[in-house]
Amino acid sequence: MDLRPVLLPPPVSMARVEELSREIERIEILFYGADRRAAEEAVAAFAEQIVDVAPAHRSIAL
Template identity: 60%
Template sequence: MRAVDLRPELLPPPVSRQRLDELSREIERIAGLVAEGSDGADEAVRAFNAMTGHAYAALDFAAYDAGRSLGEVAREAARPARPRVPDITRDELVEIVRRLLAADPESDYYVRLLDANVPHPRASDLVFHPSNGLRNASGEDIVDAALRYRPIAL
């Protein structure tokens, strides 16, 4: 299957330098509050989550620099936490998985996009931690598995 050009609403939204700087300062401030054990840390995290639409915990700020740069964390916070696109197609989902498999520089965004637009609650695990049946699977196979998922009714 050939590569599909993704429409603008499926591409990572650009983030201004000003917004990145603002969020970076706030991330560093909250990380300092958490490191100090400040009583204001929890409130600062709640305010940050309200401002960004994410659900970060204090630990996310304490360890933000363990595997990513401050800029990467700020860019993630500036973008939608669950980017839902109601009319996303199977071919578009396959292209998103292909980009994940190819380690696209915007993989963090594509993980959230995939997880938000299929019924499987952890579709990105099918890409990065596949079961034996999906090891070395194609993008099509991974998407089909994510779309086939149905929750168990209790």
């Protein structure tokens, strides 16, 4: 396993972790509720937000 610091994601504030957690919980409620389309749209928006925040990590192969 390669543990070079350059491959680690940037640090994330606790406020950001809480924000992401709330958004995931909101998507979960939509997903298990009757509004499947809203859930799919929320997942797509969430994914765009994550990619926009960490563009440097897009090219890292797992």
